[in-house]
Structure formats: structure tokens, C-alpha cells
Amino acid sequence: MTPKINFFYYKINIMIKKKIFVIGGDGFCGWPISLKLSKEDNEVTILDNLSRRNIDNELGTNSLTNISTIEERIETWESKTGKKINFYNINVAKEFDRLVNLLKEHSPDTIIHLGEQRAAPYSMKSSKTKRYTVDNNLNATHNILAAIVESKKDIHLVHMGTMGVYGYGAVPDTIIPEGYIDIKMKNSSGDFMDTKILHPAYPGSIYHMTKTQDALFFQFYAKNYKIRITDLHQGIIWGLHTDETKLDEKLVNRFDYDSDYGTCLNRFIMQSAYDIPLTIYGTGGQTRAFIHIKDSAQCVNIAVNNPPSSGEPVKIFNQMTETHNLLYLADVIKKVNPDTKVEFCDNPRNELVKNDLVVSNKQFLDLGLKPIYLDEEHIKEIFDSIKSNKNRVNMKFIKPMSFWKN
């Protein structure tokens, strides 16, 4: 090689911070995360089989926002920012050899894994959707881990998990810890000994169950193959835009408002905007953890830059910023739209009528997360986006249609 070429490579090295694969980078969380990481000068490659778009076709649903194709999204991003994002249409749950080859070819520093079916209600609809969720999610996660081992590359895996693995604590009034709990356990002499274990798993849906099973994959591969793994136990996402998705209408994020894929706060805002009573399941006393979509992208960026060491146990963060019950959400929405009505309906889910929820998120706060809290101003911004897409609303999806009691 000539000195000139050497210099050229050197320049690229200092410009590019990390090579990052985002599996599921076309989805609701994946797309804003990909843009955020690209904006931060990482070399981003999206791997996605576009399954979320296909499920829209299957259910007859649509994103409220008119999302562009992945190709248009990437072209627009490059034309606006000069930053390139690569894309491969690949099903990581099925195309193992291709995945290994991509790892060998690109040598990513980090893989963000969002390649899982992520709607709890969808996972509970039928045998078909249960089985798809189990087959896709578990094989996807395991293929990624086995591919990292096979590639012989030192890759940090960042997985999008869920707060739902905790099931609101193993004992009443606990502060939900970040992944692990300190317990006392009896030895053969009857003495209680201190030990630290993974928080016991209490999933409330097939989807959540697959995430508790993912945790065992991670524990095993971190211990036996010294893979560096971060598991993000995310709360319910709300919001729609990030600074990056707002740059151009072709970069807009998807917004789901059906009762399978729409998250509860987004759905409530949608119902209020279209004069439909908010359908509160049960008493409305169910408390959940929330996080704004911008903060989700910010957290992933922090996690990417703070990997565990090889040989360390799985690093687990609670990726949420606040907890609220459903009645509180309704109250905030009423402040933005005083005409909002509320309808209490039979709870289609097997869940506690009412629960408290206190969650530790100290790790992200210590690493610099500045949360966006749920307030009238942010709710109003979503309202306005929703109103501007009036022509795309299919009213039949705004009411609950997904039932999972059996």
C-alpha cells in the first residue's frame, strides 16, 4: 500500500466511532435508534426482514404516519446529512450462515438486537401468533449469539428487552432492581446465606415470556463464551418524533394505533384526538413504566458506549424514566383536550387490578441520561402530528380488538 492510502484509512478510523449492526432497524424503536447512532458518526448497518411491515399487511393495519420504504428512508438520510446507512434484508432467525458471513465481512463492534416480535397482544391472539413469537424471538436471539461465537469477533451485543420480565416484583413493595436481586437462601445447615441472582421471571404474555428466556441465553453465553452483553429492560415507549426523524417527512417514524401494536399512551392520545372514549382496561389502576422514544434512542447510545468487559455477567439496565397508572395518563390527556371521555372496559388481559411500581434506573441517570417527562407540551406535540394524518386513520382499529384471556 502507498503512504497516501494509509493516510486515507487512518482518517476514516478517527472519523468513524463504531461499526454498529441494528437488527430490526426498520421498526418503531429501531429506526430512530439507527438515525441517532448514525448522527453520532457511527457506521450503521441495518439488518431487517421487514416483518413489522408484513404484519401490518397480515392484520390490515397501518402506521398512522406515512412511512417511506427502507430504501427511501436511507437515501433521504444520506441526502440530508451526508451519512450513509447500509441495509440488508435478512431474517436472522432463519438465515444463520448469511448472518455469520455478514459479521465476518463487517466486523461490527456492536450489534443492537431488536429483531423480535414485540407486541404482547399479538403474541396472545392465537396459536399461530404464539408459535411465531416463540420461534422467531428465540431463534433470532440464539442465532445472533451463536453467530458471534462462530465469527470469532469480539462483539458487544445490546438487546432490547422489557420491564415486563419482572412482573412487578417477587414480593410486594419492592423497588424493581436493575436485573439482579440480592437474596438470602438457606444452606444445608439451615442458615440463610447471601447471594445475588437474576430477578425471577414473571412474564405476563408469550412475548414477555420469550424475553425471560432470552435472559437465560444471555446468562449462558456471557458465562461460557465470554460474550459482552447488555440487556435493556425497556418500559412502554411513547412519542413519535426524534430530532433525526423530524429532519424530513420521508424520515418519519411509524406510529401504531391498533390494539396489537399501539402502546397504551400513544393509543389514548389517538382516541382522544378522534373523539373516541379512552378504553381503559379494568380499573385503570395498573401502573407501568414509561420512556419517550427520544430517550430510548439516547439510552441505547449510552449503552453502546458503556459495554461490559468480556467475562463480566450480563449488564442489565432498566430503560425507563417514570411510572404512571392509566388513570394518570387519562388526566394528562384531558388537560390537553378537555373533551376527552373515558370508558372503562373489561380487561382483556390477565393482570393485577391495581399495582404500585417503583423502578430503579440509577445506572442510566448516572451515565448522563436527561429524561423527557410526560407532560402537556409533549402530549400536545403528538396530538398535532396525529391530527395532521387524519386521512390515514382507520377508525376500526382505534378500539380494542385484541383479547388474550385464553
Added chain:
Amino acid sequence: MTPKINFFYYKINIMIKKKIFVIGGDGFCGWPISLKLSKEDNEVTILDNLSRRNIDNELGTNSLTNISTIEERIETWESKTGKKINFYNINVAKEFDRLVNLLKEHSPDTIIHLGEQRAAPYSMKSSKTKRYTVDNNLNATHNILAAIVESKKDIHLVHMGTMGVYGYGAVPDTIIPEGYIDIKMKNSSGDFMDTKILHPAYPGSIYHMTKTQDALFFQFYAKNYKIRITDLHQGIIWGLHTDETKLDEKLVNRFDYDSDYGTCLNRFIMQSAYDIPLTIYGTGGQTRAFIHIKDSAQCVNIAVNNPPSSGEPVKIFNQMTETHNLLYLADVIKKVNPDTKVEFCDNPRNELVKNDLVVSNKQFLDLGLKPIYLDEEHIKEIFDSIKSNKNRVNMKFIKPMSFWKN
């Protein structure tokens, strides 16, 4: 219907104790279990895709004993005892609709689920065998559970699990409990509260990992769909014949002696019988739980007749009768064959150099299990069977060939 036909059905009802599906009923545990349950006047249907025979083809290995085809086995059993066993060649991990139809058609009272890849060393050989184990075991278990729900039948599921889910305890010197542990866990006021949780999962191989993930399937389906589930955490099986398999040479059980599928005591006896030093991994101080194949069948029979109620948590039994370390096994074998030599070799597994293991098996003992303990007489019986199959031995499989450090 005529009165005569009614009477005929009545007679069948009092003769047949239970309708039982044995998934994996052609395997090392499944075959003796099927015969035992058939002998006890249950109506046994074997579901098996013959994958264990296919893996022999893949590895170039063979059962030391000359096992008959499943069709010959079933014909022989019927001709010897007059008892009929049904057989379906089905892959329950892939043929979901067919499985549901079989459940609807036969309405089994019980399903015994042994339809999983069961060799830890095989599961650690390569990406291919890891992925097969994960894909097969998790989809098989989940398909069975989803099929039970889909069939709307009240079916008791008895699953063959493993002692390996415990990983020799979460704290030193524990008595391994039967599935659940009582712990003290901190609440938000800092007080330690009592609670009971599933024993934390510490799998030592991909195979064992899938069983810890199975436990989460079971917990979920027992809680959400009120399925009656028994999980048997079995120790290492030893022995070969049962009273039923000895009835005719065409009923003989398989005997694996390769380092993937042969269990350690059986392999040691084989090595001793053919004047090969016993290959003890590491120090030989590793202690494991054991159970004789006859007791395994006896335990499954007990579990079938003692199902949990609908809505109860998963009933977990430790299916083992004694614990020994590898050096002890060598000593017993030396008593039978004083010429036995021992060779200590590098441990191909990631495991503790030495461990103690005390296991509770109170539930089976209370329900009437009369264990067969590991002694010279039983070891000698296996010796004799091995010697009589000299012409079928492939010497290259007697030494360890399966390595799983990475």
C-alpha cells in the same frame, strides 16, 4: 348404538387406566417408559420422529445393543403381552396442526414429553448442533403446550427435565430442593420478606439451557392456561434393561457408549469391559445425581398417577436416587473388574473441579419409589450385556470425542 356396543365400551373403560401419549417413546428413556405404562394397562401411543436413530446415522455411531425398528418393537410387545401400542412418526417441533389433530382424535389423559435432543455434549459440538438443540427443544415444548390449549382437552403434561437446571445450587452447601426455593428478598423499606421462587437457573450446556427455558414455558402455561404440568428433574441414567425390555431380544433398549450420548456410568462400564482406561474428566471430584433406568420408568408411572390440579403451579420432582462422584463410580467398577484402569484427562467441559451435591427426592420416596442402588450386582449385569454384544462395538467411540470448551 345398541346395548351390546355400549357394554363393549364400558368394558374397555374399566380395563384401560389412562390414555397416554409418549413423545419420544422410541428413545433410551422413552421406550422402557412406554412399555412400563403399557404393562400397567394404560393405552400407550408413541409419537416419535426417530431423530435419535437419525443422529446415530449423522455421527456414525450405533447402539451397542441391536435395537429393532419401532414397528418390530411394537409388534413383538403385542405378541408377547397382547397389549397394543400405537405409533405415529411425527416431528412435534414442526408438525403443529397434526399434533393438535392427534390430541383431538385421541383425547389423551397424559402426555409424557421426551421429545427433546438430550445430549449435553452433542448440544455443544458446533453451531449446527447448538441451533438444532435450541430450535427443536424449545419449539417442541412450546408446540405441545400450545396444542394442549388449542385442543381444549384437559391433559396432564409430564416433562422429562434434568437435574442440570440447578447447576449445583445458588449458594454453597445447599440441599438441592425440588424445583422451588424459599428465599428472603428485600422490599422497598429494606426489610427481608419471605417468598418462594423457581430455583435460579444455572445450566452448564446448551442442552441444559433449553430445559431452564422449558421451565419458563411451563410456569407461564400453568399460570395463564391452567394446564396441569409435572416437570421431572432427572439425574444421570444408568443401566440398560427393565423387566419389560428383557421379555424378548427384539424389545431390547438402546445402549449408547459414545461420548456424546453415552451417560458417564454406562460409558465407564463399557470402557472397563473392553480394557480401555476409564476416561475421567479432570479430578473426578465432580459429583452427580444418578438413577437406574428401571427407576426412571417407575418414577414416570408415579408422576402420571399423581397429577397436580388445574391452576396449581408446576409440580417439580427430583427424579434421582443417589449422588456419587466419578472416583466412586470407578471404585465400584473396579470391584466388578479388578483389571480396570483409570486415566485422568483434561476436562473438556466448563465445570467445577469438585463439588458436593445433596439432593432432596422426598416426594417420590413418599409416593412409594423403591430405589435400585448402584452396586456390584447391577454393574455386573450391565457388564454381561455389554460383553455379549462384542461384535457391535466400534472402539473409536469409546474414548472421548466431544469437546465443548468453545
